Amino acid sequence: MGQQRSIFITGGGSGIGRAAALHFAEAGWFVGVADINVAGMDETLGAIAGEAKWAGHLDVRDRAAWDESLAAFAAAAGGRIDVLVNNAGIGTGGSLSELDPEEIDRCLDINLKGVLYGAQAAYPYLKASAPRSAMVNIASAAGIAGSAGMSVYCATKFGVRAVSESLDAEWAPDRITVASVCPGFIETPLLNGTGNRKSNEQIRDRVRAAGLEISPVEHVAQAIWDAVHGDKLDYFVGPTSRRMAFAKRWMPGKVRKQLRASSGPLGR
Template identity: 40%
Template sequence: MSGAEGRKSIFITGAASGIGRETALLFAGRGWFVGAHDVNAAGLAALEKEIGAANGVFATLDVTDVDAFGKVMAEFGAATGGTLDLMFGNAGIGMGGLIDEQPWEQALQIINVNLIGVLIGVRAAIPLLRATPGSLNLITSSSSAIFGTAGIGVYSATKHAVRGLTEALSIELKRFGVRAADLLPGLIDTPLLSDRMRAMAPAEGEWRLVKPLEVAETVWKAYSADVLHWYVPEELRAFHARVVNEPEAVREERTALMAMMAE
């Protein structure tokens, strides 16, 4: 843990795979001390082996457990001397289902991980963030927070909530000198993406497949800027503007798409 001395630090939830893993590797490769946390113990062990135990702390964490989150944050703070440059609340689950068909227990699980877990993480990180000049609280939202996505309505609702929370935090945390921002990534090229969605993705534009490393690079950019919403790819910003100006037109297009996919 002495490896944290004199280095910038990042605390990542959902670090064992996808965006979180690529972010951990990127920041560690650029000299940062990494706090990597996930429920996936095997994935964390593999990440620790790749990064090196001297370059971070690696601990399993259920982000919905308030006491457990407080414990790992305290351990991280002990390793960094009480500082945290970048809190990256990235853990999330994306189970889908129509609102009248999705099991209630599953809907609650999505809400607990994607929203309650984020709230717990923000509250746990604030003491370290406010002790660190130039710090940033960054949360992974989603392109489904731009316009509600049918078939993953509960997931989409949590990501809308995260976007709203980020906007509130960007004002509230200013009194501590802490910035707040979120990521709104589109279609991420991971094994979790369905074969059908992968086949439908265009080669370019707002709905092209995005590699997790591209999102990790955006996390890197976010630390050095004061931008509220980060769209990945950037073309999604224009889609957001269209949603604001023409929500009914977007609704009709999405309705047609849903009907086509049901065939």
């Protein structure tokens, strides 16, 4: 029997990160969760039976902290890391003209720079555990088409997909699997946010008013599992994400017309 495989998940204190942690733990993996939400991480670990688990505080904007967290996790997991899931992210919405510069910087730093820092820090571990190693980046349907009131968030999620595509090519000689997962609207705490400081309306309420579906978070966990074990670059989760990917590819003019006539958000 081979060595137990290990997975490091950012944003593991809730939502997609927690669901992925539980999914892989049930399959017998050694699971590590990192977050700034210590209480949330404790809840995640509490839901995992046995001792094959680890948690650590990590602000993904801190490049040095990445090295420290991955080294600590690798030591706990028997000296190796097989999979990194770059999941930590925040939502930012509203007219660009109304966003505070700090809101813009925070979204870019967490959602995009955090992914780049994670990839850079994890590379030596993933190279060492190849060819079955993988990095899965959580993007969004907002990384498929840019909608009004979502410019900063869409920029980060388009960027996450671009990073994935670039590293899929860059890391191919090392036989590291790279993929992006693009959820539509998923039942996570992100839906309880308002998008920006000047809005009191929850994202969840806007999604329901638009008649769009909200998919179970377990569907994203399954997509992450599929990405680790598959060979596709993009995994679209939920009807909104799949419809948008299809339409953007085959009917780009129609998508543009619809987006110009609408101001609704597009995902995660």
